[in-house]
Amino acid sequence: MTDLLDARLVVDRGTFRLDVHLRIAAGEVLALLGPNGAGKTTAMRALAGLEPLTAGHVRLGERELDRPDARVWTPTERRPIGVVFQDYLLFPHLSALDNVAFGPRRHGVDKRKARAEAADWLARVGLAEFAKRKPRQLSGGQAQRVALARALATHPELLLLDEPLAALDARTRLDTRVELQRHLAEHPGATLLVTHDPLDALVLADRLVVIEHGAVVQEGDAAAVTARPRTDYVARLVGLNLYRGHAADGGVRVADGLTLAVTDRVSGEAFVAFRPSAVAIFSERPEGSPRNVWQATVAGVQRHGDNLRVGLQGPIEAAADITPPAAAELGLTAGQRVWAAVKATETNAYPA
Amino acid sequence: MRRRRAPLALIVPALLGLLFLILPLVGLLYRTPWTTLPSRLTEPGILTALRLSLLTATVATLGCLVLGVPLAWLLARVSFPGRRLVRALVTVPLVLPPVVGGVALLLVFGRRGLIGEWLDSTFGITLPFTTAGVIVAEAFVAMPFLIIAVEGALRGADARYEEAAATLGAGRWTTFTRVTLPLVAPGVAAGAVLCWARALGEFGATITFAGNFPGKTQTMPLAVYLALETDLQAAIVLSLLLLFVSVVILASLRDKWISSA
Numbered sequence: 001m002t003d004l005l006d007a008r009l010v011v012d013r014g015t016f017r018l019d020v021h022l023r024i025a026a027g028e029v030l031a032l033l034g035p036n037g038a039g040k041t042t043a044m045r046a047l048a049g050l051e052p053l054t055a056g057h058v059r060l061g062e063r064e065l066d067r068p069d070a071r072v073w074t075p076t077e078r079r080p081i082g083v084v085f086q087d088y089l090l091f092p093h094l095s096a097l098d099n100v101a102f103g104p105r106r107h108g109v110d111k112r113k114a115r116a117e118a119a120d121w122l123a124r125v126g127l128a129e130f131a132k133r134k135p136r137q138l139s140g141g142q143a144q145r146v147a148l149a150r151a152l153a154t155h156p157e158l159l160l161l162d163e164p165l166a167a168l169d170a171r172t173r174l175d176t177r178v179e180l181q182r183h184l185a186e187h188p189g190a191t192l193l194v195t196h197d198p199l200d201a202l203v204l205a206d207r208l209v210v211i212e213h214g215a216v217v218q219e220g221d222a223a224a225v226t227a228r229p230r231t232d233y234v235a236r237l238v239g240l241n242l243y244r245g246h247a248a249d250g251g252v253r254v255a256d257g258l259t260l261a262v263t264d265r266v267s268g269e270a271f272v273a274f275r276p277s278a279v280a281i282f283s284e285r286p287e288g289s290p291r292n293v294w295q296a297t298v299a300g301v302q303r304h305g306d307n308l309r310v311g312l313q314g315p316i317e318a319a320a321d322i323t324p325p326a327a328a329e330l331g332l333t334a335g336q337r338v339w340a341a342v343k344a345t346e347t348n349a350y351p352a
Numbered sequence: 353m354r355r356r357r358a359p360l361a362l363i364v365p366a367l368l369g370l371l372f373l374i375l376p377l378v379g380l381l382y383r384t385p386w387t388t389l390p391s392r393l394t395e396p397g398i399l400t401a402l403r404l405s406l407l408t409a410t411v412a413t414l415g416c417l418v419l420g421v422p423l424a425w426l427l428a429r430v431s432f433p434g435r436r437l438v439r440a441l442v443t444v445p446l447v448l449p450p451v452v453g454g455v456a457l458l459l460v461f462g463r464r465g466l467i468g469e470w471l472d473s474t475f476g477i478t479l480p481f482t483t484a485g486v487i488v489a490e491a492f493v494a495m496p497f498l499i500i501a502v503e504g505a506l507r508g509a510d511a512r513y514e515e516a517a518a519t520l521g522a523g524r525w526t527t528f529t530r531v532t533l534p535l536v537a538p539g540v541a542a543g544a545v546l547c548w549a550r551a552l553g554e555f556g557a558t559i560t561f562a563g564n565f566p567g568k569t570q571t572m573p574l575a576v577y578l579a580l581e582t583d584l585q586a587a588i589v590l591s592l593l594l595l596f597v598s599v600v601i602l603a604s605l606r607d608k609w610i611s612s613a
Contacts, residue, residue, distance in 0.1 A: 048515075048519055049518075050515050050518070050519075075518070075523075076515070076518035076519055077518045077519075077520075077521050077522055077523050078521075079519075081519065082519065082520075083516070083519040085512070085516060089510075089512055089513055089515075089516040091513060091516070091517075091531055091534075091535075092535070093534040093535060093537075094534075102517070102520050102522070102530070103520035103521055106517075106520055106521035106522045106526060107521050150520065151519075151520075154520060154521060
């Protein structure tokens with residue numbers, strides 16, 4: 001599959017430097033995931049031509065849109081790129097219909113045809129009867145759909161979505177996510193989804209690129225990224241305990257005095273990951289089968305779904321999920337000394 | 353719970369201030385010769401002055417809109433070296449005594465002025481002591497009001513709407529006319545009203561630069577001043593009319609534009 005978008009985005013702003021390489025195929029949805037300040041929005045703005053590149057290039061299809069070292073530059077309004085902004089930025093003085101018709105009008109479509117197309121797009125996102133409403137008369141979810149229709153109405157080759165669901169409440173987010181998934185599947189061009197919500201990324205995207213401090217730290221499909229996180233940020237996103245250490249003889253030395261036994265064959269620098277639910281907590285040192293045992297201090301206890309999540313400190317920091325009855329039996333309090341155990345078969349080890 | 357009373361130290365000066373603003377208007381209404389008012393209003397001189405005032409103030413405001421809105425946009429949206437200085441220069445006519453403004457206009461646009469001489473010899477255009485001169489004088493004094501109001505509105509408007517317009521294919525001019533201008537329309541309207549009101553009341557620069565010729569450059573404020581020397585009753589009638597016109601137009605525009613902001 002050839003890539004529709006091929007972009008190396010370098011933006012240097014003194015204290016912050018973004019340098020990422022993004023490739024997206026036609027019809028593919030790529031999620032750009034990262035913590036706040038990682039450079040996600042900067043990358044999106046650079047693609048749209050709202051932020052100048054320091055170096056690198058943006059190629060979309062056959063066209064080179066941006067390449068500073070060859071003095072190639074295409075202004076935002078001439079890039080075949082549609083943007084759904086985080087807070088939508090629907091023009092407050094125009095009706096929903098005229099907001100959607102704005103793009104086609106600027107692309108030379110005559111007024112009547114542009115409004116017919118806009119009505120068609122509004123119908124597709126299920127808002128046909130809201131055409132005459134002004135943006136302030138729309139709910140958050142409706143405004144999000146109008147913004148999507150407005151961006152798609154110009155038939156962009158690349159669609160950029162900046163935290164498209166972040167401004168919505170939890171209930172609306174659920175419905176809108178499903179809706180958005182359907183529209184993204186129908187979009188023939190490439191889609192870049194900027195988000196810090198792993199669920200958005202996992203549900204909506206075909207592939208994930210994780211950036212931290214302006215650089216790509218991991219990329220791959222959802223299964224690969226969630227199974228084998230490579231940074232603490234990704235591990236936290238997908239809810240895994242993650243450690244890095246030196247592997248030898250069926251074990252990975254993750255801290256002084258603690259070598260975790262693993263079943264995967266690895267050697268050299270390696271990661272070990274395991275789920276919080278794989279961690280068992282004992283008040284006395286357990287006898288028998290679990291081979292990975294260490295002494296830890298309870299740092300805190302929080303509700304986590306139906307279970308309790310226990311933060312553990314010791315040779316390694318770990319999260320453990322235990323049932324409320326088990327917690328009651330242990331009588332967990334902060335500062336308490338306990339034993340933590342993980343079976344080797346519950347760990348996942350892979351080269352660093 | 354006891355309601356907190358506003359302190360007298362604030363209430364008293366506030367009421368005195370209000371009184372100070374209202375009392376002269378009351379005095380004007382009190383001294384108005386109501387019985388002879390209809391006949392006095394239809395005197396030809398009065399209507400001529402009123403028509404000239406409305407015409408020149410309106411044309412001056414339109415001119416200020418054409419030149420002032422782009423200048424306000426430049427100050428609000430484009431960063432260029434010396435922007436602070438330009439902004440300061442724009443407000444100079446605001447603090448300049450209008451008479452000084454009139455003298456300055458004469459020095460530039462007068463028959464022997466820097467540009468006036470060239471205008472006269474090349475195009476045969478003479479500004480001083482003409483109706484066009486009145487418009488120039490009013491525009492000079494009133495334009496800062498418009499620029500400051502529009503620039504404030506532009507700074508307050510979210511520039512990211514303009515980015516959104518660009519992603520939809522709008523160039524800078526289209527963005528300005530289709531997005532920026534509608535967004536700041538209330539601010540532009542408010543600025544235009546202020547500008548118009550200032551132009552309507554303009555006296556010093558007008559009398560200095562354009563003189564006081566009935567039917568040609570004698571606007572209402574000039575007529576009021578002249579009448580005061582000869583016929584107090586006429587001055588009162590003219591003042592009342594000017595007050596009435598200003599209040600009516602301000603009130604109607606306020607309902608239509610400004611309050612909807």
